[in-house]
Amino acid sequence: xxxxxxxxxxxxxxxxxxxxxxxxxxxxxxxxxxxxxxxxxxxxxxxxxxxxxxxxxxxxxxxxxxxxxxxxxxxxxxxxxxxxxxxxxxxxxxxxxxxxxxxxxxxxxxxxxxxxxxxxxxxxxxxxxxxxxxxxxxxxxxxxxxxxxxxxxxxxxxxxxxxxxxxxxxxxxxxxxxxxxxxxxxxxxxxxxxxxxxxxxxxxxxxxxxxxxxxxxxxxxxxxxxxxxxxxxxxxxxxxxxxxxxxxxxxxxxxxxxxxxxxxxxxxxxxxxxxxxxxxxxxxxxxxxxxxxxxxxxxxxxxxxxxxxxxxxxxxxxxxxxxxxxxxxxxxxxxxxxxxxxxxxxxxxxxxxxxxxxxxxxxxxxxxxxxxxxxxxxxxxxxxxxxxxxxxxxxxxxxxxxxxxxxxxxxxxxxxxxxxxxxxxxxxxxxxxxxxxxxxxxxxxxxxxxxxxx
Amino acid sequence: xxxxxxxxxxxxxxxxxxxxxxxxxxxxxxxxxxxxxxxxxxxxxxxxxxxxxxxxxxxxxxxxxxxxxxxxxxxxxxxxxxxxxxxxxxxxxxxxxxxxxxxxxxxxxxxxxxxxxxxxxxxxxxxxxxxxxxxxxxxxxxxxxxxxxxxxxxxxxxxxxxxxxxxxxxxxxxxxxxxxxxxxxxxxxxxxxxxxxxxxxxxxxxxxxxxxxxxxxxxxxxxxxxxxxxxxxxxxxxxxxxxxxxxxxxxxxxxxxxxxxxxxxxxxxxxxxxxxxxxxxxxxxxxxxxxxxxxxxxxxxxxxxxxxxxxxxxxxxxxxxxxxxxxxxxxxxxxxxxxxxxxxxxxxxxxxxxxxxxxxxxxxxxxxxxxxxxxxxxxxxxxxxxxxxxxxxxxxxxxxxxxxxxxxxxxxxxxxxxxxxxxxxxxxxxxxxxxxxxxxxxxxxxxxxxxxxxxxxxxxxxxxxxx
Numbered sequence: 001x002x003x004x005x006x007x008x009x010x011x012x013x014x015x016x017x018x019x020x021x022x023x024x025x026x027x028x029x030x031x032x033x034x035x036x037x038x039x040x041x042x043x044x045x046x047x048x049x050x051x052x053x054x055x056x057x058x059x060x061x062x063x064x065x066x067x068x069x070x071x072x073x074x075x076x077x078x079x080x081x082x083x084x085x086x087x088x089x090x091x092x093x094x095x096x097x098x099x100x101x102x103x104x105x106x107x108x109x110x111x112x113x114x115x116x117x118x119x120x121x122x123x124x125x126x127x128x129x130x131x132x133x134x135x136x137x138x139x140x141x142x143x144x145x146x147x148x149x150x151x152x153x154x155x156x157x158x159x160x161x162x163x164x165x166x167x168x169x170x171x172x173x174x175x176x177x178x179x180x181x182x183x184x185x186x187x188x189x190x191x192x193x194x195x196x197x198x199x200x201x202x203x204x205x206x207x208x209x210x211x212x213x214x215x216x217x218x219x220x221x222x223x224x225x226x227x228x229x230x231x232x233x234x235x236x237x238x239x240x241x242x243x244x245x246x247x248x249x250x251x252x253x254x255x256x257x258x259x260x261x262x263x264x265x266x267x268x269x270x271x272x273x274x275x276x277x278x279x280x281x282x283x284x285x286x287x288x289x290x291x292x293x294x295x296x297x298x299x300x301x302x303x304x305x306x307x308x309x310x311x312x313x314x315x316x317x318x319x320x321x322x323x324x325x326x327x328x329x330x331x332x333x334x335x336x337x338x339x340x341x342x343x344x345x346x347x348x349x350x351x352x353x354x355x356x357x358x359x360x361x362x363x364x365x366x367x368x369x370x371x372x373x374x375x376x377x378x379x380x381x382x383x384x385x386x387x388x389x390x391x392x393x394x395x396x397x398x399x400x401x402x403x404x405x406x407x408x409x410x411x412x413x414x415x416x417x418x419x420x421x422x423x424x425x426x427x428x429x430x431x432x433x434x435x436x437x438x439x440x441x442x443x444x445x446x447x448x449x450x451x452x453x454x
Numbered sequence: 455x456x457x458x459x460x461x462x463x464x465x466x467x468x469x470x471x472x473x474x475x476x477x478x479x480x481x482x483x484x485x486x487x488x489x490x491x492x493x494x495x496x497x498x499x500x501x502x503x504x505x506x507x508x509x510x511x512x513x514x515x516x517x518x519x520x521x522x523x524x525x526x527x528x529x530x531x532x533x534x535x536x537x538x539x540x541x542x543x544x545x546x547x548x549x550x551x552x553x554x555x556x557x558x559x560x561x562x563x564x565x566x567x568x569x570x571x572x573x574x575x576x577x578x579x580x581x582x583x584x585x586x587x588x589x590x591x592x593x594x595x596x597x598x599x600x601x602x603x604x605x606x607x608x609x610x611x612x613x614x615x616x617x618x619x620x621x622x623x624x625x626x627x628x629x630x631x632x633x634x635x636x637x638x639x640x641x642x643x644x645x646x647x648x649x650x651x652x653x654x655x656x657x658x659x660x661x662x663x664x665x666x667x668x669x670x671x672x673x674x675x676x677x678x679x680x681x682x683x684x685x686x687x688x689x690x691x692x693x694x695x696x697x698x699x700x701x702x703x704x705x706x707x708x709x710x711x712x713x714x715x716x717x718x719x720x721x722x723x724x725x726x727x728x729x730x731x732x733x734x735x736x737x738x739x740x741x742x743x744x745x746x747x748x749x750x751x752x753x754x755x756x757x758x759x760x761x762x763x764x765x766x767x768x769x770x771x772x773x774x775x776x777x778x779x780x781x782x783x784x785x786x787x788x789x790x791x792x793x794x795x796x797x798x799x800x801x802x803x804x805x806x807x808x809x810x811x812x813x814x815x816x817x818x819x820x821x822x823x824x825x826x827x828x829x830x831x832x833x834x835x836x837x838x839x840x841x842x843x844x845x846x847x848x849x850x851x852x853x854x855x856x857x858x859x860x861x862x863x864x865x866x867x868x869x870x871x872x873x874x875x876x877x878x879x880x881x882x883x884x885x886x887x888x889x890x891x892x893x894x895x896x897x898x899x900x901x902x903x904x905x906x907x908x909x910x911x912x913x914x915x916x917x918x919x920x921x
Contacts, residue, residue, distance in 0.1 A: 095581060103577055135909075173873055175870055175872060175873035176872050198916050202870075396680060404650075
């Protein structure tokens, strides 16, 4: 299939005005073809399908030297999507190693909590990605890509990680498939989550510190890849990157949504009414919502990190269009096109850029985007509380009501239920993606909140 | 599912006539209604030899297949082990619990509810994972060796097998109308599992934990509080698990009408060993089904670590009557069996009564409990479940021990070979594969219970391993 790309000979970061302003309304029909999505508007603008682009978002804003390896990756990816053996191998690994399918859990106590005085309210279901091996949805993508790397004859995986969760997942899977694993991590991030560094080393990965934070680590890992194109495989952990990375990461995570459809049919004989997920770069959100994009009745809500004070990481809500890590997308940038500093108590949400596909879905109105502050996700309004009181912190709410400890990232999605549920009709089916377990977030929470000694 | 047949609470087993102390008379019931097909167990004494194709380490046991012994019998005994050595105040509560448990075994609604919780909340069924690289690691130079499968209990909600029992007991407590739950915990894993289910079911939760353990496991203490539990420090004795258990029993004696005690293992007075085993038996049931799907047969060898013995009983129980299936339990040898610092109850212990049951335990000549040691807190228990003591005595199961150092090596080995970080407890079972696999014939199917994940142990392991 012929592909047209916006190719620049050097990476470009800065304020970019969209070349083709979109006037799509919310009536989108998605027709899926192997590896690409063709978007057809039912109302106004007819668009020529371009692989790697989601409207004006996406593309391949990379150095010339990466064009060929990306094309090779795309070609491999196209072919495995039609390869039964590959799909079986991935499915077996997902079942036996990762522990899929993950349950769609009816959170009865959370549902009761949101009932109004008439006893009416939505039904809350939680998609339990926290039960996957590694404790988050990240394995879905990492394991499929590792199998792809082996298929391509690569012996070495190169990746970059911010908080370390992706690095740990990559290291684990490389151990399983006896691939060498090199993980680049910023020194600032290493200090925040030293336990993840220990985990990666225990799993046999080579951890390479880079001065700075994720931005620097990602650049360094790209450089490493360029220098080892024959033997190395760059394992992308975020949904932001040059084509085919956003599509690949989304496809490999889309098992979440596929299972949800099947489980929803089994449980209530229908589809969800509302899907809610937190958004860092958008992998877990896309994984859940992608399956339902063509189902017009399904509302999709992405919740970003509203941080605290002036600092946040709400790329979709407050960002502007620009190019980040090889893709045109919404990103947080200043007046001169420099990337602004981001913050969220949930390190997995702290990305200045976001998936080009989500950027497109937001601009076209298919997905609603909101923010939740650190405080709403985590903190209490009162410094002390009795163990018997339910407080306003989403993290602690799920612990106390359901005995599930959500990741701080997922707590953002759960916090949004406070605003969402009172507006929903009785019996509306809400599916929230619990993207990871917060078991290892306990130290962060411990340092933020006093817990009353009773 | 906790129960799949009626009368699952009692299983007939054929054993030889053991010798019993004269002060504990036992009643043997002929199990006429569910007498197994007659067979005899005859175990031959063989030496463990590296080139033997079927090395067994069993004790010669004479068998009389006219005599059947229940597991447990009406008094809660497994042979001479088990029983109900408790203050009078607890007798009624224990009888009430037993009656309720037996009633629920045939209660379709209860089983359906439990099934649903195990599926949607706990995340069952857990996979039976073929550990390809571990299997390769154990291949001999001629390319032969056993096939190693891991039962992935580490993928359960809360990261260990403990939730199977906690969730079922919490549901049982609700049916009994109890609103208050107490539990003991050593490292905090069982405490976290109990706090989890209490949050889920809206029950008040009090966890007893040794003060020394609380200091070592501050993060788990915080997790329990986050989940809404009250954690009470125990300062008596050595301020560790056995003292926490004693305190929990004391609380139960005082509050027996309103309180249910969620015991974390197959130890304690009857009906706990039987109940906890039944609630964990889902592990073995799933294994049977998955083994059939994967290779059309049964496992040849089952391996599990043994602290109190719950994860091991959960895996073994389904296969106890399949005599060709070898059952291997692995305890903690700590600094070594001769060091005096270990927790190898079945190897070095003597028969006595602890926490309401007769079983092997680590005791000195005065009958005082010897403080055990293991790098893994979950195996750091001076007693063991009475059913394990029984299975050991009749030679149905074999028990070995593994030192801290061997366990740490196994911890690293599984992480590096399969990308699965096992709990230090599980690492003991994994370490035993080093000794076991060279003795097994080509293609032997070994199933090892990966009873928990090891994120909690990384700091300890790194300190000792210097990765």
